[in-house]
Amino acid sequence: MAAIFKEVSPNASAGEKALNWVDNRFPASKLYKDHLSEYYASKNLNFWYVFGALALLVLVIQIVTGIFLVMHYKPDAALAFASVEYIMRDVPWGWLVRYMHSTGASMFFVVVYLHMFRGLIYGSYRKPRELVWIFGCAIFLCLMAEAFMGYLLPWGQMSYWGAQVIVNLFAAIPFIGPDLALLIRGDYVVGDATLNRFFSFHVIAVPLVLLGLVAAHIIALHEVGSNNPDGIEIKGADAPKDAHGHPLDGIPFHPYYTVHDIFSVSLFLMVFTAIIFFAPEFGGYFLEYNNFIPADPLQTPAHIAPVWYFTPYYSMLRAITSEMMYALIACVLAAAAFAAFKSKLPTLFKGVAIVAAVGVSAMMLAIDAKFWGVVVMGGAVIILFFLPWLDNSPVKSIRYRPDWHKYLYAIFVFVFVVLGYLGIQAPSAIGERVSQVGTLFYFGFFLLMPWWSKLGTPKAVPDRVTFAAH
Secondary structure, eight states, X not given: OOOOOOOOOTTSOHHHHHHHHHHTTSOHHHHHIIIIITOEEETTOOGGGGHHHHHHHHHHXXXXXXXXXXXXXXXXXXXXXXXXXXXXXXXXXXXXXXHHHHHHHHHHHHHHHHHHHHHHHHTTTSTTOHHHHHHHHHHXXXXXXXXXXXXXXXXXXXXXXXXXXXXXXXXXXXXXXXXXXXXXXXXXXXXXXXXXXXXXXXXXXXXXXXXXXXHHHHHHHHHHOOOOTTOOOSSSTTSOBOTTSOBTTEXXXXXXXXXXXXXXXXXXXXXXXXXXXXXXXXXXXXXXXXXXXXXXXXXXXXXXXXXXXXXXXXXXXXXXXXXXXXXXXXHHHHHHHHHHXXXXXXXXXXXXXXXXXXXXXXXXXXSOHHHHHHHHXXXXXXXXXXXXXXXOXXXXXXXXXXXXXXXXXXXXXXXXXXXXXXXXXXXXXXXXXXXXXXXXXXXXXXXXXXXXXXXXXXXXXXXXOOOOOO
């Protein structure tokens, strides 16, 4: 079937003719209308909603600076550190590009953490946005993989030994652990083969997956529409609309929110450039001082710790000791007892829950605590994928939930920050105890959410979004 070409007036401008030529071969105008000028977003979006746009900005910065760095970087254990020093000292503006990339890595996680927190407090993971949230969690998981692999590339002391510790964790997995660790390293020790593998994944494989997930995330978002601080659907069947079918509580994303985003980008770039020019190491949190020393397999640093954005999960990993296993077993048995005596599950399922709990408890005693630390560290991220089905609150937004919910969320944030701080510090008896309590709270927050999210009387949700013109 032949394509139907749209014609424009012979008196149209050259720009209109060019656009028509493109539109007849590629849906440029349609994409612009669907995703910008005629994509209606709620009128009451606040500053919490700028972090998604900032995440896209940082992604572009990372890709562009990464391409430049790859031009001069040598993925060879004998040359990697020297090539980074060459970029810093001899390549014109190389120091700036390297600092943009290293600062961008940390700022990426800053904006992503804030973006996820916004989704958490306003219920942006609730129906019909489950897939939007799942794609977002997958992006977060890819970012962690990308950051970890990129962390090794400078081939400094902390890069080398951090990778050594993390890769060796996989060896704790029963039966397949040693072979899996060998597969990841590509050798019996972290060396040239490991560096080449991590380089390939960092610059090719993971970015391709990441870009695909970002596209899927945006497409899914624009299909169901953005959430808002009130948690009210502005495009639903019962939502008020004008004569053209546009939601009365919505405005076109462009130009209204693009202008807001440009202002936010300006503020962000002020902070971003201030860090680059005045504090690129950021006190050792963005660039560790040990990474300015070449990797030495024969000299172990006094204290090995990952970059700050991994430290909450690293703290959970260290919290799982042989002693802590008994607390975890108690939690498993308590959950089974609740399922057996308090839940409304069928008798068969109650029996299965008890048998499963006993089996899991036996495994927890039989298998080394190091393995369960890896499980807990991974589970801390994987559990986020199930959030849409864990939250049973009758309202989406924190605005209309009982006041004590806000305090609970505040405690959760505080615990997460404390875990991050402890993950940077050297191991200590007090830090270990606090990490253990924090780990239990972190998982309790999510695993008990089906119960506590229903408690209390929510406030009345208005029929229309709350909006004050400014």
